[in-house]
Amino acid sequence: MDENLERSESAQQALTPPAATDVRLRADRLRLGYRNRVISDELTVDIPDGTFTAIIGPNACGKSTLLRALSRLLAPESGAVLLDGKAIGSYPAKEVARRIGLLPQSSTAPEGIRVADLVARGRYPHQSLVRQWSRHDEEAVAAAMAATGVTELSGRLVDELSGGQRQRVWIAMVLAQETPIVLLDEPTTFLDIAHQIQLLDLCRELNRDTGRTVVAVLHDLNHAFRYADHLIAMRDGAVVAAGAPREIVTAELVQKVFDLGCRVIDDPETGTPLVVPLSEKAVRVG
Structure with a gap:
């Protein structure tokens, strides 16, 4: 078979969800933890296919733990992560890696590796x-480097970069992996505000233009509300609310999840919810 035709058919199969479902990735009644510490119990989460989903919540609420479970890095003590209707553990590791790309919270590059080789x-x-x-x-490698603005760094050692x-x-x-599902754990870490916006614009384009x-x-609530079309708000290892930001974001929700008094107004640029925190004095007076 012609290589280009074979590659095209394989990519199309990976990007096309099963006809009978709009949820390719699902956490079903998960019990998650580390050693003897339980982080989440009976946790059920659906990731709507073709969405840009943002997971928000206070520190140590289980956001990253959920992401690790969804990517098969963390095995649940009970329950199951379902990928295209099958337990994710039933797939060979390479097959999972062809369907799900993951950027973990912290990554370490091999010593002496250059940018192009890492990508x-x-x-x-x-x-x-x-x-x-x-x-x-x-x-694929060239396109991924161009999209993230690192082409000019291709010959540099990763250790030398900021x-x-x-x-x-x-x-x-992760983009070079060309997976239909991309999981990003705090992707704006270390980025200045301009690069944060560029990255989130890229994520939205990746979602809308390719269907991924x-x-x-x-962590930034206003970024989550502006860019995501599906939101999962967590606290203490459980989902407090899930849905479109315009439908679920209220001052009451922010208070319940973050213990933060605020006003929620319309973003003048996008019309999406915009959180304006109240000072502690204003909260006490109110």
């Missing part, structure tokens, strides 16, 4: 004994 590692799930490095792999530059390189590696499902843990 190229995103193509590993697509390699096999019968399918070696191809022109498409080269194009924190923000390294973060963009890691994101490029993007799930991101975000």
Whole structure:
């Protein structure tokens, strides 16, 4: 079979969800924890296919733990993560890596590796004994570096880069993986405000232009409300609310999740919810 035709058919199969469902990735009654500490119990979460989903919540509420479970990095003590209707643990590791790309909260690059070589590692799930490095792999790496603005850094050592530059390189590696589902754990860490907006614009374009499902843990509430079309708000290992930001975000929800008094107004730029925190004095007076 022609290589380009085979690659096209394979990519189309990966990006096309099963006809019978609009949820390719689901957490079903998960019990999650580390050693003897339970983080979540009976946690059920649906990730609507084709959405940009943001997970928000206070520190240590279980956001990153959920993301690790969804990517198969953390095995649940009970319950199951379902990928395309099957337990994620039933898939070979490479098959999961062809369907789900993950940017964890912290990543460590091998010593002495250059940017282009690290980004190229995103193509590993697509390699096999019968399918070696191809022109498409080269194009995928180049496109990922261009999208994240790291092309000019391709020959640099990753160790020499700033924190923000390294973060963009890691994101490029995830994009080069070309998975239909992308999980990002605090992707704006180390980025200045301009690069945060550029990255979130990229995530939204990736979602809208290619149909990929993007799930991101975000700390900035207003970024989450502006960019995501589906929101999961967590506290103490449980989902407090889920849905479109315009439908679920209220001052009461922010108070319940973050213990933060605020006003919620319309963002003058986008019309999405905008949180304006109240001072402690204003809260006491109110």
